[in-house]
Amino acid sequence: MFIVTPDLKLLDLNLAGDALVKSDPDIQLGGGRFGFSDKTRTGALQAFLANESLGAAGWSYRRGCGSIAIIHVEWMRSFSVEAGGNAVALTFQPADPTERYVWADFAPYFDLTRSEAAIVRRLVDGQTPAAAAVELGLSIETVRTHIRRIYNKMGVSSREQLFAAVASFRIG
Known part of the structure; x- marks a missing residue:
């Protein structure tokens, strides 16, 4: 899991998120930000997160290896971020049954x-x-x-x- 701001500034990640960064070349962390190797995909996720009316939602994308991944998006409105902003929890769930976990x-x-x-x-x-x-x-x-x-x-x-x-x- 990754906790980010809507503009993808990385606030925190757990062990599974760290393992995902190390094993999936599609996911990148740089300059304190979460992103994808495909900058268009990063922009699409940012645009999706710009809609603050979302509660919990899902966003999917095709990984570089061809499989589909689903990101469960959960807004954390009570999470205190600089100047009262919101945080978003991103949890990755591969759609391919062989990569379920x-x-x-x-x-x-x-x-x-x-x-x-x-x-x-x-x-x-x-x-x-x-x-x-x-x-x-x-x-x-x-x-x-x-x-x-x-x-x-x-x-x-x-x-x-x-x-x-x-x-x-x-x-x-």
Whole structure:
């Protein structure tokens, strides 16, 4: 989530917003402002936010990779911004079911490798170890080895415990 002024001055962002900036080349922060790599899209969002009669609304755009993302827009009228202005909370929700969730980086917290974290995300999204192996281009034996290491590092002994351990890192 990003909290911005209607002219896209960045006031705050959470861990998921920070992860999104680092992983999505379409989203940019610069000069204390939120924006997109496509300046036309940035201008379109600013024009959308200029309508202060909005309560909660949605704004969608096509990402550079071709998928659609939806931004949930929530006006924060009680939020104190310079000279009594308003703030807007922008929450991103990919419309593509395979990108339903935004993840904060949980790998360092559990001392997982990048590959292990990728497997955890796929398991939480409902993939079987065999499907994760195919998608990641790994053998099923390699994925099973990763899963054993993941369980050991995270101190869990079941999928339910694994899911519970990472649930707070998933937004969406």
